[in-house]
Amino acid sequence: MFKKLLPLVLMMSVVLAACGNAETMNGEGEAASPNNTEENAADQNNENHSDTDEAVEGAETTVTYLGEDYRVVVPTDKIVAASQEAMEDAAVLGITPIGAVAHAGEFPEYLGDAMSEATEIGDKMQPSNETLLQLEPDVILGTSKFQPEVVDNLNSVAPMIPISHIATHWKENLLVTAEIAGKTEExxxxxxxxxxxxxxxxxxxxxxxxxxxxxxxxxxxxxxxxxxxxxxxxxxxxxxxxxxxxxxxxxxxxxxxxxxxxxxxxxxxxxxxxxxxxxxxxxxxxxxxxxxxxxxxxxxxxxxxxxxxxxxxxxxxxxxxxxxxxxxxxxxxxxxx
Missing domain, CATH: 3.40.50.1980 (Nitrogenase molybdenum iron protein domain)
Structure with missing residues (x-):
């Protein structure tokens, strides 16, 4: 009887030993050390941290402005101010655009250093698509005075919101800019x-x-x-x-x-x-x-x-x-x- 059971016992011992070794092996068949385990945990933490960062930086959502819906990243600091109205709203909110339009080749002096970190994107009536593509903005705050072909060109780079040049829309203009930048309370x-x-x-x-x-x-x-x-x-x-x-x-x-x-x-x-x-x-x-x-x-x-x-x-x-x-x-x- 004992002789009959011996092969079975030996087989079970081999299986148990293999299972024990598997617990100490990493995914590439190498022995896993305590450091390997810590690294795996750190990698998992990094992945979770990246997800959190993306949430803080903003996600694409629908913003409603003057009855129209726009899909833009909110909040974001990758904003181009492509109109005088947008530049003034950015200045009063303390937003630093990555790009802005110039007047006679210069940013308006009266805005102080509000545009100091902005890249000049050209004329206010027809900003440079080439420059905009290099900036990779999340949103372009333009003007309701843009011609249709300019609107199409800008939208090919990033969502363009035509900020109204009508004075009575000043609150709506300020609030949509603030919403995009995460400054609604301000x-x-x-x-x-x-x-x-x-x-x-x-x-x-x-x-x-x-x-x-x-x-x-x-x-x-x-x-x-x-x-x-x-x-x-x-x-x-x-x-x-x-x-x-x-x-x-x-x-x-x-x-x-x-x-x-x-x-x-x-x-x-x-x-x-x-x-x-x-x-x-x-x-x-x-x-x-x-x-x-x-x-x-x-x-x-x-x-x-x-x-x-x-x-x-x-x-x-x-x-x-x-x-x-x-x-x-x-x-x-x-x-x-």
């Missing part, structure tokens, strides 16, 4: 603070400017232009501060040229004048000529020294959180008693 705080400051200033100006007329004009190509009440900086004056809307402003749909004689007929009490040299390359002396004109000097605002030339940078977009906040401070300094 945006909400900026909006809340602006509205509180505007309400306070409006109350203080209500009596002092009750019967007075305030207007902003812009000199371009040597001509005088006014804007509609919902365009450029005008929403600050007429909507947020509740100042009286001049008839000529109410009648303007967007940008309207007026004669100096018409401006004198309006006879405003306060005039903000925007004059940028690059916009008057063919009439560089236009501002000097205006200031030396007898008709200009007959206007009430001029006679009382209530003309404010470039009180805010003439290149500023006007209808953004940055522009509105800065202009509100200007109005406080120039009109508040």
């Amino acid at each position: 945006a909400e705080s900026i909006i809340e603070e602006y509205e509180a400051d505007a309400a306070e200033l409006s109350e203080s100006l209500a009596k002092s400017l009750e019967d007075q007329q305030v207007i902003m004009v812009r000199i371009r190509s040597g001509n005088i232009f006014v804007y509609g009440e919902d365009v450029y900086f005008n929403p600050v004056l007429y909507s947020d501060l509740g100042l009286t809307v001049p008839d000529e402003v109410a009648a303007a749909e967007s940008q309207e040229m007026i004669t100096l004689e018409k401006l004198a007929e309006m006879n405003p009490n306060h005039i903000y004048v925007q004059f940028e040299e690059t916009e008057n390359a063919d009439a560089p002396e236009a501002l000097n000529d205006l200031e030396n004109n007898d008709i200009w000097n007959s206007i009430e605002a001029v006679k009382t020294d209530n003309v404010y030339v470039n009180a805010i940078d003439p290149l500023a977009a006007g209808g953004t959180a940055w522009s509105k906040t800065e202009f509100l401070n200007v109005v406080k300094e120039t009109l508040a008693e």
Whole structure:
């Protein structure tokens, strides 16, 4: 009987020994050491850490802006600001774009070092696709003024959100930029603070400017232009501060040229004048000529020294959180008693 069982016992011993050896072998058939085990655990931890990093850096999701849906990575810092509006929103939120458009070959000086780490991507009306491809952005914040072919070109690089150039969309513009960059709380705080400051200033100006007329004009190509009440900086004056809307402003749909004689007929009490040299390359002396004109000097605002030339940078977009906040401070300094 014992002789019959011996082969079976020997076979079981071999199997048990093989199983014991297998527990100490790595995946390549080599003996596994304690270090090998630690390395395997570390590899597993690294894999988990990578997944966490990706979640922090952002994932593709749907962002809704002005009724349209866009698939973009949120949050991300790989943002290209391809419009003046986008650049100002980035600046006020403390976002450093990886690329931005230039004006006359340079970033706007009034934005300080907000664009200091950005790569110039070319002209604001047609950014360079070649440069954009090198930057590999997650999203391009463009403008609603882009032509269809430019929109198609930009979307071939990365999702392009056409940031509105309409001044009354300033909150939506700021909030979508903030959402993409993970700065929604900051945006909400900026909006809340602006509205509180505007309400306070409006109350203080209500009596002092009750019967007075305030207007902003812009000199371009040597001509005088006014804007509609919902365009450029005008929403600050007429909507947020509740100042009286001049008839000529109410009648303007967007940008309207007026004669100096018409401006004198309006006879405003306060005039903000925007004059940028690059916009008057063919009439560089236009501002000097205006200031030396007898008709200009007959206007009430001029006679009382209530003309404010470039009180805010003439290149500023006007209808953004940055522009509105800065202009509100200007109005406080120039009109508040």
